[in-house]
Amino acid sequence: MIKTASYFILFFNIVLGDGFAQESFSLNGFKNHMNKDFIFSTESNPTNFSLVKDLAIDVLFGTEFASPTASNLYALGISKTLGGSNIFLRYSPGFFKEFSLLKNQSIVGEDSSDISLKTDLKYYEYFSAGYSYKLNEQLSGGFTLKYFTEQFSQDAIGAVFTDSSLSLIRQNETETMKLWNIQLGADYLFSPSLRLSLSASNFTNISNGYLSETNRSYEFRTPKNVRFALYTQPFPTVEANILYETVNAVQVLLGKTFLFDNISANVSCNYFSDFSLNGIQPSLSFHYRNISAAVLGVIYFSDIQKTASLADLTSHGMSNLMHNKFSRNKALFNVSYRLNTETERLVQFVDVTISNSIFPTFTEHFADEPFAVGRVVNLSDKPVSVKPSSKIDKINSELIYSPNVLVQPKDTVSIPFYTVVSEEYFSPKHEISFVNFYVTTENRDADDEMQKPLLINSSNAWDGEVRNLRYFVKRDLNFSSEKAKRLLAPHKSELDTTNSALSNFLQAKILFTEIITGMLYIADPLASNDRVQFPHETIDVKGGDCDDLSVCLASLYESIGIETAFVDYRGNDHSRHVHLLFNTNLSPAEAGLITQNDKKYYVRKNSLGEEKIWIPLETTERSNFTNAWEKGVEKFSNEALDQLGLIKGTVQIIEIY
Secondary structure (H helix, E strand, C coil), X not given: CHHHHHHXXXXXXXXXXXXXXXXXXXXXXXXXXXXXXXXXXXXXXXXXXXXXXXXXXXXXXXXXXXXXXXXEEEEEEEEEEECCEEEEEEECCCCEEEEEEEEEEEEXXXXXXXXXXXXXXXXXXXXXEEEEEECCCCEEEEEEEEEEEEEEXXXXXXXXXXXXXXXXXXXXXXXXXXXXXXXXXXXXXXXXXXXXXEEEECCCXXXXXXXXXXXXXXXXXXXXXXEEEEEEEEECCEEEEEEEECXXXXXXXXXXXXXXXXXXXXXXXXXXXXXXXXXXXXXXXXXXXXXXXXXXXXXXXXXXXCCCCHHHHHHHCXXXXXXXXXXXXXXXXXXXXXXXXXXXXXXXXXXXXXXXXXXXXXXXXHHHCCCEEEEEEECCCCCEEEEEXXXXXXXXXXCEECCXXXXXXXXXXXXXXXXXXXXXXXXXXXXXXEEEEEEECCCCCCCEEEEEEEEECCCCEECCCHHHHHHHHHHCHXXXXXXXXXXXXXXXXXXXXXXXXXXXXXXXXXXXXXXXXHCEECCCCCCCCEECCCHHHHHHHCEECHHHHHHHHHHHHHHCCCCEEEEEEECCCCCEEEEEEEXXXXXXXXXXXXXXXXXXXXXXXXXXXXEXXXXXXXXXXXXXXXXXXXXXXXXXXXXXXXXXXXXXXXXXXXXXX
């Protein structure tokens, strides 16, 4: 492993050759700037690219392993976003480098002691700033400014003449140069996981001050430099970045993010190399809500100089205060806080597709079957729990919430929307309404919303699915209960004196005779979208088709506790027919109480799992109960049993409750 690393380092040293210490080296590392973290660096981020939504504050502390060890508050930064603009300011009291060099000269003081002469070189970067503007979702441009102060002091020998003597004294000459270093460039986001950054520096700098010919050799060096950086996320939790500078310097970073419930952790390692220095920057960071904290290190592989001569400084110069031939290994701690006074949108709609129009009578149907499906994208770099909701105008009086969906970072998922129709809603005609869809995350307000038109069918509308006829049965149960009781009241003595085991059978027979025998059958072939009468409408108009009559009779039976089911006959020509099955509550051993023909009934379990005798009725046979029973048995035995319709699926028994 060590041998491989040595070859790797040697390769870069050969490729890079001569050059300058890289300007882009940052104590904060070479991080992937596509996440929502605060980018706290004008070195590695010369374009001031930022995804800060509102305000961010960052503090950087560090220790340099020199002799003696030195600890510093390296920098304090603040970033503010206003519309498409971002402004960054940094105060960096720890960004400095000082040298004190002894000359090969000395003088004898008044007390006869030797006074050494020295040269002091001081470099400071107290302030930097940045500005960027987001032109669109892909392209942004910006610039950064760094303010440097250079102060060079040299001792010199001066002569003082008096009438009787000549004295040599130490004089100090100080020169100061102030420099504005300008960097500018642009960033292009090809996708949420791929960004290219191009920047240039030192093509135009602003300086103020004067340096003598001697001190110019120590002046802060600002070579013209162009940088190319590629930031990638080959996988949602993996980052791989590479940077090249035309001053012959490179950086390569690999990182991995680990996601937990409320916290994410990132481990990364950055390799850096230029003409004279190479090493790594390991990093471990944690992110919790708006707070980020990181522990970083700077480990040099190259030999670093503990002392410097004038020749060293003249040869190597200074082009980066925190990364130069005289730098030491460092340990750093970085903490940042993002303040969002404006709600940050974590998810947004891509589109919403209405999958079903609304059938108002199907009150519970859309609690199990979605009426719409939304495509939602997670804009953040963390898993987000999305709470979908909707409100249909004229149908819902309040928001109806659908089950939460967990969406992974940068992922797009389909989210179903469910609803519940109030039983009080009734409309005799179709109408076009609208529905508002919302997706909410950890924010109080919805992250995104979308409105779509929606067809609300009439309350009598039916989609042709026999299983949905049960909603028409349930809708009129109060009416059916009162109607059934009134019809059974004249038969009280008969019911009281009959074998109690035959109670269901006798009540069913009486209600059929009282209601169905007086009905007019009106043929209405089932279509994909039909109209079904409520029981009270069927009784009022005294007629209907097979589904109307079956619904009416089932509602009357269910209202007094007689268990029912629909028999759905699906013809090969797509025609369909509906029968009614009702539970006599007789056990198979009691079948002889109503018939000696075992083909005239069907044994199936009731809601309690008990085997009971069920009788099929053809509700369109209105002459009498016996004939309706005969016709029902004939069709059921032929298609459901003999032709194996129940097994093949061409005949289905559908529970009402």
